[in-house]
Amino acid sequence: MLKRRSLSPLHIFQPLFWSWRSQAWPRELVYVKAKECSELLSVEDFAIILGKHFTTFYPHVTAALIKIVEKPWERVIIDGQPHNHGFKLGSEKHTTEVTVRKGGDLHVTSGIEGLALLKTTQSGFEGFIRDKYTLLPETRERILATEVSASWTYPFGCLSHIPVKPLYFTERYLGVKNLLTKTFFGPPNGGVYSPSVQSTLYFMAKDVLSRFLDIASIQLRMPNLHFLPVNLQSKDNPTMVKFNNDVYLPTDEPHGTIEATMNRAMSKM
Numbered sequence: 001m002l003k004r005r006s007l008s009p010l011h012i013f014q015p016l017f018w019s020w021r022s023q024a025w026p027r028e029l030v031y032v033k034a035k036e037c038s039e040l041l042s043v044e045d046f047a048i049i050l051g052k053h054f055t056t057f058y059p060h061v062t063a064a065l066i067k068i069v070e071k072p073w074e075r076v077i078i079d080g081q082p083h084n085h086g087f088k089l090g091s092e093k094h095t096t097e098v099t100v101r102k103g104g105d106l107h108v109t110s111g112i113e114g115l116a117l118l119k120t121t122q123s124g125f126e127g128f129i130r131d132k133y134t135l136l137p138e139t140r141e142r143i144l145a146t147e148v149s150a151s152w153t154y155p156f157g158c159l160s161h162i163p164v165k166p167l168y169f170t171e172r173y174l175g176v177k178n179l180l181t182k183t184f185f186g187p188p189n190g191g192v193y194s195p196s197v198q199s200t201l202y203f204m205a206k207d208v209l210s211r212f213l214d215i216a217s218i219q220l221r222m223p224n225l226h227f228l229p230v231n232l233q234s235k236d237n238p239t240m241v242k243f244n245n246d247v248y249l250p251t252d253e254p255h256g257t258i259e260a261t262m263n264r265a266m267s268k269m
C-alpha cells in the first residue's frame with residue numbers, strides 16, 4: 001500500500017480521455033487499477049493496463065485509447081536537503097497516448113509538453129529565401145527561445161513485444177528530454193551555433209532517432225518566441241538609447257511555429 005509520505009510523483013496521474021464514449025466514465029476503475037499496482041509504473045505502462053482491462057473485460061469494446069498527462073511534481077530541496085514530503089510543480093509534462101485493440105494490437109506514443117528553452121547567444125537567422133516582400137535582415141546574433149512539444153512513437157505493434165524492463169518508458173522519456181536539451185544548447189562552454197529554428201529542430205530530431213533505435217518516429221513543434229532588441233531613437237540623439245545587449249522586448253504574437261516529423265526509413269528493431 002502507498003503511504004502518503006512516500007507518495008511518488010509517478011503516482012499522480014491525470015487520465016484524460018478514452019474512446020469508449022458511450023458509457024459512463026467509471027472513474028473508480030482507474031483508482032482500482034492504480035491501487036492494484038504494487039510498484040512504480042510509467043504512465044505508458046499504466047495506460048496499457050487500463051487499455052488491456054477495457055478490451056478484455058467488456059465484450060463490446062474493440063479498442064481503447066488512453067491519454068495520460070503526468071504532472072511533474074518535484075521534491076523540494078531545503079538548505080541542500082531533499083524534503084521528505086514537500087514537492088513543487090515543475091514545468092514540462094510527460095504525456096502518453098496508447099491504443100490497445102482486442103487481440104493485443106498496440107500503439108504507444110510518448111511525449112513532452114511545455115519544455116521551455118532559451119539561449120542568449122549562438123543563434124541567428126540566415127540563409128533564408130528572399131523575395132521582393134522580404135524585409136527581415138539576416139542576423140548571426142539573437143536570443144533563441146522556444147517551448148518544445150515533442151511526441152514519438154515506438155515500434156511495438158503488440159502487447160507481447162513491450163520490453164519487460166521496469167520503468168523502461170520513463171527512462172526513455174528522460175533520455176529523450178535530456179538529448180533534445182543537449183542538442184538545442186550544445187556543450188556547456190561554447191554551445192553550438194543555430195542558423196535557424198528549422199536547423200536546430202532538424203538536428204534535435206535526428207539525434208533522437210540516431211541514439212534511440214527503439215523510437216520509430218518523432219514529431220517536434222517549436223514556436224519561435226521572440227525577444228526583440230529595444231532601440232529607442234530620438235531625432236535629437238539617435239544613438240542615445242540604442243540597443244546595447246541590454247533591454248529585450250518579449251513578444252508573444254505574432255510568431256512562427258516550426259514543426260516537423262522525422263521517420264526512420266525502416267525500424268531497426
Ligand SMILES: O=c1[nH]c(=O)c2[nH]c(=O)[nH]c2[nH]1
Binds near residue numbers: 125
Ligand atoms: O529561426 C527562424 N525561423 C524562421 O522561419 C523565422 N522567421 C522569422 O521571421 N524569424 C525566424 N527565425
